[in-house]
Amino acid sequence: MTAHLPTTETARDLIEGFAFPFPTDQYRYSTNVEPARTPVVTPTGQWGDAVVDVDSEYRHELAERERILAADPSRYAVLDHMRPACWDTMITLMRELALARPDTMSLEALGGGAFVWTNRLLDVEQRFTLADESTLPMEPLRYIATQVQEDLVLLDQRDDDLWGDAGVVTFAADWSFGFDVGMNFLEIHGPVPRLRQTGVITRAREFIMRLQPGQVYRRTNWTLTIGRRLDVSTELYPEWGPDRPMIQTVDDETFGRLVHLRTEVQHLLRLPESGGVLFLSRTYLLPFADLATVEPWRARTAAVLADLPEDMADYKGVISYRDRAVAWLEARAPS
Template sequence: MSITTRDDHPSTSVLPERIRRFPWPFIAENYRYSANVEPANKVVKTEVGEWGSSLIDIDEYYLEELREREAILERDPSRLQFLPHMRPAIWDAITTLLPAMAKDYPDTMSFTKEGKRCRWRNDLQNLDVQFTVGVDDSLPMGPLRFLGSQIQDDMAFLDKREDALWLDAGVITFAADWSIGFDTGMKFHEIHGPVPRITEERIVSRAEQFLLRLQPGEQYRRTNWTMTIDHRLDTSTETYPQWAHDRSTLAEDPNLPERLHLRVEVQHLVCLPHTGTVLFLIRSYLLPLTDIAKVPAWRENLGHVLAELPDDMAEYKGFIRYRKAASDWLLAG
């Protein structure tokens, strides 16, 4: 595949922000599961822009996605889960993420702390709140839901005990075909059991050992991807009846290029500084094929990846029925 540089296409400077900031996940014409872990806060250049400079990314969809999260939690409170022993880790996350956001977005956010007394200002929400670390009632909605109201990322908290990782808390409103309500209290290995190939290739075991060795304060990230029909962030198993039928009809839909989105998750792995809990941040981005086609290198790259992907992986990711139609459209140029 020939890669087109940004200099070869000066018109890419007028592409919309959603394309210029999109975290393109592929580095080859094929794809297999891998850990693909790298340090966080490292800028990645793409053919048309860049991404990755901040732990918490805030973009043009900030308020829209937070409104969507709030509506989902109102309809289905089970998307927020925490076991009682995770309270210190949740407060650890608050006092880690809010200062990071204030540092990266000083024009709209600020955080100050004196002892356990904190003040958080978020001008994007016209919010100015004071709270006391460790006192749940000092934050509106409680600490976990409050934190979920400030960042677009989903959050999963992995506790370290018995030489294993356990999913013991989280706010997951934008899941890609899984359920926080079902998985809470499960081991890392159990959660990833259904994923094809990764057990035989020991990817989960290696990933868990890496996470168990993380030291307080360390931050890493990785990307993951799938395909999503329509601009739908919430494809949790709870909503399966609302979107599953589209998988069987999309291949024949003339609007496939507008409806089918590449879904990329930027997953940050943060070892919280005070508790040592691993905070798993999942930020989901959606880009339709029509936008991908505006970048010739991306159009060709995704077309080849979809065509070459083994059937068992395409089946697990849920797009085996329409992946040929998508690949054919992309490679037709």
């Protein structure tokens, strides 16, 4: 039995703030970007009014990130030329945090490149000077990764392309940041089926390359994850891979508690000082047991999974238990 069987009920705010990813009964890849900072009202509540989201998992997920980074430093990388983009990212995210949580967080400019960052949730008051690493306890990208739940990838724009040249990614869903560092946009997305042929990925790249400072866009992505497991990176496949055959053998009650719909809310913004692009990915996990209590979500998820073409189901790693997931959801339809 997996170590990730949740022992407690899902916190209320995780259900109310869940970013349900399916706008229709059919899911296909598309360049599904929309302007950020606009709330999406759902049957349980809403999500999406802020670029960075702080919820009841804040301390827990930050601790989880530290544990992962200590065990595997390759989840964090900065190529030399990305130094200004790392500072840019830190300042940008501090401002976004202050916007999202004005009651507990603030960034005050003292002039001459000096700032004070306050985060009362973590009991932090940090003075620093822009472009002076000695004024921070660690490199700025690494530092801001101790303050936000989002995974971070920084893209450099040069030679008419985007390059994944820095990042902190501890909550990857079946990919490896350490493997992808330094790749260009099409290379990073190479394994995803259908993207090249449909032109989705080149359109996305053109769109991102034309982003201007101040413009923030978002999209969602999704998969299924067994257990409340944030780190399903390729590196840990030996740990979580066996959950896929295992899940077919458990009873219905355990199935509903273990299988999670996983949404990634991804934000894209232009970093002003460096001209880089910041990609933020925030992971939300909701057990099927909770999903099924919200009728529109239950019905839609069943429809999307039933319709999902083989190649996409295979890529998402759900092909072996997709039929059971559909059956499980359909069995919970109101009579």
